[in-house]
Amino acid sequence: MQFKLKGIELLRTLINQPGLSFSPTEFQFDVSVEYRIDPSQKLIFVLTTADVRNDNKPEQLAAISSACIFGLENFEELVKIKPDNQFEVKDETMLILVSISLSTLRGIMFDQFRGTYLHAAILPVIDPKQFILQKK
Amino acid sequence: MNKPKRHKSKLIQEIQQNRSAAEFEKTKKRMLLAVKIQDAIKAKGYTYTQFAKMMDQHVSVISKWVSGTHNFTTETLFEIEEKLEISLINTGEEKPAEIINKFELTVSINPKDILTSEYSNYLNPGILDRYVSLQGGMAATVNS
Numbered sequence: 001m002q003f004k005l006k007g008i009e010l011l012r013t014l015i016n017q018p019g020l021s022f023s024p025t026e027f028q029f030d031v032s033v034e035y036r037i038d039p040s041q042k043l044i045f046v047l048t049t050a051d052v053r054n055d056n057k058p059e060q061l062a063a064i065s066s067a068c069i070f071g072l073e074n075f076e077e078l079v080k081i082k083p084d085n086q087f088e089v090k091d092e093t094m095l096i097l098v099s100i101s102l103s104t105l106r107g108i109m110f111d112q113f114r115g116t117y118l119h120a121a122i123l124p125v126i127d128p129k130q131f132i133l134q135k136k
Numbered sequence: 137m138n139k140p141k142r143h144k145s146k147l148i149q150e151i152q153q154n155r156s157a158a159e160f161e162k163t164k165k166r167m168l169l170a171v172k173i174q175d176a177i178k179a180k181g182y183t184y185t186q187f188a189k190m191m192d193q194h195v196s197v198i199s200k201w202v203s204g205t206h207n208f209t210t211e212t213l214f215e216i217e218e219k220l221e222i223s224l225i226n227t228g229e230e231k232p233a234e235i236i237n238k239f240e241l242t243v244s245i246n247p248k249d250i251l252t253s254e255y256s257n258y259l260n261p262g263i264l265d266r267y268v269s270l271q272g273g274m275a276a277t278v279n280s
Contacts, residue, residue, distance in 0.1 A: 028243075126241070126243055
């Protein structure tokens, strides 16, 4: 596969101050992955977001969003453009791109959280296939 | 087994013969627009009542919109486009990027499972060498 990582964007960082009696029991991460493309530039944008909560409680402790921008040389082979601005990316390509994007997000999160009360909130290892399965 | 009979009606035949191609095309487009709106409401997971509130309309108006009989103004279409995040009017602008999929999942971790300061000693150069050699490996460090 011929692709390049053309850029990484940090779109949003938010860390909320916890209450004085805050004691984390389980960090929960609501992770989302979004895709966008720019066919004219042969680019795929993978936007990843993680909202951190404690133990399924509604209060948001933190939120981080980042985007990885990939340039695909064989764009036409890997991305099928459908009518009405829709498109489909090959599963194997999606797996790699999601995997890289989630790892990048994990690194950014650690960099933002280190030394704070969220130091131990390390994004767990996620099988990118779970996102592919949701597509089907 | 009874075969379904094709219904023939003189009245329908007359109507079909008298309709113009342009009129037919207009009706077809109206129906397609209504289906697109209906699909987008479903895709967003809204009920007609919820969508009516968002659009500041009565639910009966929404029912009319999705019936394919309503004559929309551009203002209304622009507002629907915005609320449902869809494209209804082709203004000739090529959208450079479009969301196709948004996937979500939830994972969790117990903070107690994360190794912190007690293990960070292993990452000091001298201790790391000893640790790695104890494990039967070799470590290379650069002294500045």
